[in-house]
Amino acid sequence: MKPIVLCALLLGATSLAPAQAPAPKIQALIVTGQNGHDWRASTPVLRSILEATGKFEVRVTEEFRGAGPETLAPYDVVILNYYESRKPELRWGERAETALVNYVRGGKGLVVYHFAMAAFDGWPEFEKMCGGNWRPNNGHHSARHDFTVQIKDTDHPITRGLEASYPQANDELYANLRWQPEGSYHVLATAWDDHALYRPNEKQAVPGPGLNQPMLWTVNYGKGRVFVTALGHDPDAMKSTVFTTTLARGTEWAARP
Secondary structure: OOHHHHHHHHHHHHHOOOOOOOOOOEEEEEEOOOOOOOHHHHHHHHHHHHHHOOOEEEEEEOOOOOOOHHHHOOOOEEEEOOOOOOOHHHOOOHHHHHHHHHHHHOOOEEEEEHHHHHOOOOOHHHHHHHOEEOEOOEOEOOOOEEEEEEEOOOOOOOOOOOOOEEEEEEEOOOEOOEEOOOOOOEEEEEEEEEHHHOOOOOOOOOOOOEEEEEEEEEEEEOOEEEEEEOOOOOOOHHHOHHHHHHHHHHHHHHHOO
16 A cells, blocks of 8 residues: 555544444333223333334333332333322322432423323322323313314424424313413413313313313423323324324433433
């Protein structure tokens, strides 16, 4: 090899930037095992959506009763797909519930998926983390139907760059939740709850033809972040672009304060 060529090769080699190590994967834990909805069908979909991004390593637990801070320590974010059906024996217990509160308050992430917002009636700190909850006399929906999700905050990391609206096919549109004080949660997207779709004997929360209802929102809780999605009743409803995109983005946002 001619000296000038060898010199050029050596110079080129020294100018190469060192290879960047891949970012460590976000460690995520799905907590499930009880729900009024089909958690056995929805949990694998949640896991698949996150793992398909290449950013997450996901594990699942179907028994969180008796857990403690050591259970949560390896994880950056918890995804909650759990509803105890108001059965005291299915509550996690003081140790596990305190562990989750301290985990989020201390700077970790929480994602509340669909009917998990109905869990733990009477647990004030859980309700503060959720921002809005399905509660007795607060929470209803008309029959499943197609509706449009309107993005209201186009500058948030979860929704930035998305279209102004997205179709959501054959899903439940949650309405009349019990909300925490205004300003304690931030609405990212809404959908129009058409009161004409309710049966005559179904009570309306407010009079009139309908009302825009929050579908996606966030909560800052202590040093931690919470993302809540009311969408995605079952695997079919979890296929939409708006659900898969915001679930992945929302989980990442919650995990990386």
